[in-house]
Amino acid sequence: MTRRTDWAEYDHSASGAPRGRGIGRDPASDDADGLADSHPAPRRSGWDGTASEESHGGGSSRRGRRRRGFGEPAGTDEDTPRSSRAGQGVSSTEADPAEKARNICLRLLTGTPRTRKQLADALRKREIPDEVAEEVLSRFEEVGLINDSAFADAWVESRHHGRGLARRALARELRTKGVDSALIDEAVGQLDSEQEESTARELVDRKLRATRGLDRDKRLRRLAGMLARKGYPEGMALRVVRQALEEEGEDTEFLADDGF
Numbered sequence: 001m002t003r004r005t006d007w008a009e010y011d012h013s014a015s016g017a018p019r020g021r022g023i024g025r026d027p028a029s030d031d032a033d034g035l036a037d038s039h040p041a042p043r044r045s046g047w048d049g050t051a052s053e054e055s056h057g058g059g060s061s062r063r064g065r066r067r068r069g070f071g072e073p074a075g076t077d078e079d080t081p082r083s084s085r086a087g088q089g090v091s092s093t094e095a096d097p098a099e100k101a102r103n104i105c106l107r108l109l110t111g112t113p114r115t116r117k118q119l120a121d122a123l124r125k126r127e128i129p130d131e132v133a134e135e136v137l138s139r140f141e142e143v144g145l146i147n148d149s150a151f152a153d154a155w156v157e158s159r160h161h162g163r164g165l166a167r168r169a170l171a172r173e174l175r176t177k178g179v180d181s182a183l184i185d186e187a188v189g190q191l192d193s194e195q196e197e198s199t200a201r202e203l204v205d206r207k208l209r210a211t212r213g214l215d216r217d218k219r220l221r222r223l224a225g226m227l228a229r230k231g232y233p234e235g236m237a238l239r240v241v242r243q244a245l246e247e248e249g250e251d252t253e254f255l256a257d258d259g260f
Helices: 027-038 062-069 082-094 097-109 116-125 130-142 148-163 167-176 181-188 193-211 216-229 234-247
Strands: none
Touching: 097 116, 097 130, 116 130, 148 167, 148 181, 167 181, 193 216, 193 234, 216 234
């Protein structure tokens, strides 16, 4: 005997689903359809955040809220424009002179060492109070970020071998950078007279060919003057140039010993 189907058994009103949706369909599919019906997809709108209120039940999208916050006073921190929050952060940092001084020093020390005086001058130009600058610079010295002694040693090594500068010129440069006199004497003391004279000979040998064709006195003055500008003593400069000219066959017997 065929059982009479009571379609009331398939009434979905108790579960909240619409009538007739479940006939001949997979329950999993019904659940998916019910989720889609209960949360309809918002109507497509442009990327300018102007979705209509009809598509969102009178509300606005997250993008719409964010765009609306720019340039407008906001009641909550979430709605505060990002540019305003950034500005508040910068102002609080700028209000702390010690933090500002540390940042200035770190930027200047990036890539190249500096003396304490160089950093102090930079802080003074940025109107950092003297007592704050003194405290920050002393702390940098304690941790080794400022080391005038190491700076002077490295300066002498680099400028002597790279530019051929003598002790007198090196000392003059270090003084302009604010290095203490005792540290300067210690640094330039690494060079002795023999090393200075050897470097002077190398410099003259490089320039000697360029002076060929000039008269003897002019060659002497030009080469000796080059050494003098690099800080070599006058007596050493004349001696080295004379020896170089004699090796080329120049007669230097009657060259004056004083001045050039």
